[in-house]
Amino acid sequence: MNLLQKYIHAVKQELPLAQREDIGRELQANILDQLDALQEQTGREASQDEIAAVLEKHGHPSQVAARYMPVTPLVSSDLMPAYKLVMSYALGITLLLQILKSAVVYLQVGHYNTWQVVMQILAGFVEKGALVFTSITVVFYLTAKSGMLPDWASNKGWRVQDLPEQEYDWQKIRGSDIITDLSGCGFILLLIWHKLWMSAAALQQLRVDFSPAITAYLPWMTVLLLASVAFYIWCASQPLWSKLKLQLNILQNGLYMILFFIFSQLDALMVDTGAATIFGLQHLDKGIRMGCLGYAIYLVYEIWRDAWRYKLLSQQQVTKKMPA
């Protein structure tokens, strides 16, 4: 096999079967013309080095093949904004579900430590995330190819009037914040209502439970958490802080602040179930009550911040300031 044949063969291997012979035949004819021209110039037959130089100038076989059959991206640049949006929401929901699933396992199995739970969340997210990533990419590719893509994905028929009225950078609600808040709500709901989903055996092994004092507040907490879930889902559908959303956020944070302040003032949040002796339960309980107080104080800051933002939106100032 001479150099030219070797080169053409290598190019053909990189091409689709249907075009392989035709492109190879044409490329060979073109290169032979080039070699003839070289022979005419030098007045002698081209040496192996000269032939190699001509072929190398054409480029690596895979590059040459790619020029004949350019690779088209699975998702075109026009669809990239819609693709990124769908992908971020889908991966966010995947992460949320994985956190809740791992939380259930964590609450049921006593021997898991925090590090193992984090690793389980990561491993589960990578596994399911890969499936979600591939599925969305394939769906975008196939629908775009068949021309069945909905208008919103390619931004057809958009109107300037429909663009969000965003005056300040902070008005954009980040997807990561929504996911974090939803995960938090889901986890606390699972914790509060553990008796509904835990097995009898697992419940018997529990070493601590909520005290009667805090149990009286749990129905209120549940109602508030469910309202928060609905609120965050609404925020996910329209991720922009408006005056109404800020009002509702102030209201919910105010209610959480009151509840967590009450929790911090209770005599005890947890009681020993008697399944096993817990050393330092009082200290742990005190620590959690301090945590509740700290969170209540943080919520005061959030309420103040949202009130300040509400004032800004009310005044419709263009100044893009926000509290530290």
Added chain:
Amino acid sequence: MSEERLDKMRLELRRGALVLAVLGSLRQAQYGYSLRKALLDHGLDIDEGTLYPLVRRLADQGLLDSEWQQGEGRERRYYILSQEGVELLEKLTQEWQALNGTLTTILETGR
């Protein structure tokens, strides 16, 4: 401006013009190497690795007709403008001339 940036901008500038140059040169039938020589004779040096795939893509779009012919003891694929290619070339030529006129005015005014 760095040489690398200049090369990149030059490449972008030439990309659209190359299609017009190739279509314009294929009013008469040409095979790959003869087309490259014809363009070179007019002062347009196009790398083989760019020209040959470009010609093939234009043919795939129905702008060129092609035919294998035997000549000088070797087979060659000859390309010539199709009817669709002729019509497109006419429109693109008008577009080019209008653009060229506008650009000339802009570039002269800016001096």
